[in-house]
Amino acid sequence: MGxxxxxxxxxxxxxxxxxxxxxxxRDSSVTEVEIPETVRIIGESAFRECRNLRRAALPNxxxxxxxxxxxxxxxxxxxxxxxxxxYPDGDAxxxxxxxxxxxxxxxxxxxxxxxxxxxxxxxxxxxALESVTLPRxxxxxxxxxxxxxxxxxTLNAPVMPDLIALDxxxxxxxxxxxxxxxxxxxxxxxxxxxxxxxxxxFSASPHLIGTEQxxxxxxxxxxxxxxxxxxFRITQYKHAGGSHIVPFNTPTRLFYEEYxxxxxxxxxxxxxxxxxx
Numbered sequence: 176m177g178x179x180x181x182x183x184x185x186x187x188x189x190x191x192x193x194x195x196x197x198x199x200x201r202d203s204s205v206t207e208v209e210i211p212e213t214v215r216i217i218g219e220s221a222f223r224e225c226r227n228l229r230r231a232a233l234p235n236x237x238x239x240x241x242x243x244x245x246x247x248x249x250x251x252x253x254x255x256x257x258x259x260x261x262y263p264d265g266d267a268x269x270x271x272x273x274x275x276x277x278x279x280x281x282x283x284x285x286x287x288x289x290x291x292x293x294x295x296x297x298x299x300x301x302x303a304l305e306s307v308t309l310p311r312x313x314x315x316x317x318x319x320x321x322x323x324x325x326x327x328x329t330l331n332a333p334v335m336p337d338l339i340a341l342d343x344x345x346x347x348x349x350x351x352x353x354x355x356x357x358x359x360x361x362x363x364x365x366x367x368x369x370x371x372x373x374x375x376x377f378s379a380s381p382h383l384i385g386t387e388q389x390x391x392x393x394x395x396x397x398x399x400x401x402x403x404x405x406x407f408r409i410t411q412y413k414h415a416g417g418s419h420i421v422p423f424n425t426p427t428r429l430f431y432e433e434y435x436x437x438x439x440x441x442x443x444x445x446x447x448x449x450x451x452x
Contacts, residue, residue, distance in 0.1 A: 195221040197241070202226075206250075212236045215263075217244050219271070219371075226250060238262045242271035242294075242371055251278045261289040267312065270297055272371060279303060286310050293320045295340075295374055305329060309336075315376045315390070316343045318362065323347070338376040341452045361405055361421070362450050363393065363429070365413075368443045379405045379451060405451045414447055421451045 195210070197218035208222065208231045215234075219241035222228060228248045232255040233240075239262075245251060254275070260268025268289045273296040275281060283306040286293065291314040298304060300323035307321065308331040315338035321327060322345040330349050339357045344350045358380055365373040375390040377397075384397045387410055394411035404422045409415045414430050421427045430447040 194218060197221065198223070200225060206230075208232070210234050210237075215239070217241055219243060220246070223247060229253070231255070233257055235259070237268070239269045240271055240274050243273045243276070244271065245278060246273050246276045248275075248278050250280055251275075252280045252282065254278075254281065254284065256285055257287050259289045260287040267291040270294060272296060272374075273299065275301060277301070282306070284308070286313065288312050291315065293317060295319055295372075296322070299323055302326065307331065309333070314338060316340060317374055317376065318342055319345070321347055321349070337378050337380075340376070359400070359405075359423075359451060361395070361397075361407065362452075363395070363409075363447060364449075365445075365447050367445045377407075400451075419449065421449045424450070424452045426450050 193213055194216040195214060195218055198220045200222050201220050202224040204227050205225055206227045206229055210233055212234045215236050216239045220243045221241060222245050223243050224247045226249045229250050230253045235257040237257050237260055268287060270290055270293055272294045276296050276299045279302045281301050282303050285308040288310040289312055290310055291312050293316045295317040296319040298321050299319050303326060304324040305326050306329040307327060311333050313336045315336055318340040320343045322342055324347045327347040327349055337358055338360050339353060340360060340362060344353045358378060361377045361379045363375045375393040377388045377390060377395050379400045381400055384399060387394050387396050392412060393409065395407050396410050397407050399406040402423060404420055406418065406420050408418050419429050426448055428446060428448050432445045433442045436443045
């Protein structure tokens, strides 16, 4: 366990450290966490399954919340987020896959300015979540991000992003509103055996045909799109090149490979798939 200071048996406060390591407090009995300004990154699964954790105060210097960082924190009622999340070089702050998934007592969340993407399942099945405030910087809301938040009555959004996954608000009071105003989205997912999936989203609007779009490390160019299919090329990525056609609402494999990897058991798998919906 890393450098920390205890204040009472179940309350911790970090000091003189720039990150909470991957899985560092997973399944611990901590009830309250206060993290000072030295911490910039909270790693993958850092507080996952801390089922007694009720309150967490995150620092203003925070840049990244890793995947599943607070997943399954059943008693988490209050999370104090920073006003802004950006890396020192100005890049957008990150809220990872499934970060607060199944935090069933969390009632309110204010997403910091600087965050451009709410990743897949970030707040999935937060059953008590009633109010969400999105920042002006928001660009994309991934698959299942707020799905199952059955009490989500208030969605404060000064600007709604163009890229909203079809199921981002599934089984919430916001579902019909979002479906009525969202635009079709091309979603590309890269899965490999020993890494978290990478998800990229692009607007599939006819006015963007011939214009290169970039999301993270991937760039694509639309060649055609209508209500039945989208045609595109990946212009920048590990597996760039070639032309692809993805029918509407039909998951389509773009690339698949199995290969041996020295030092590991069995075959490794790698797949890139796309949906248009």
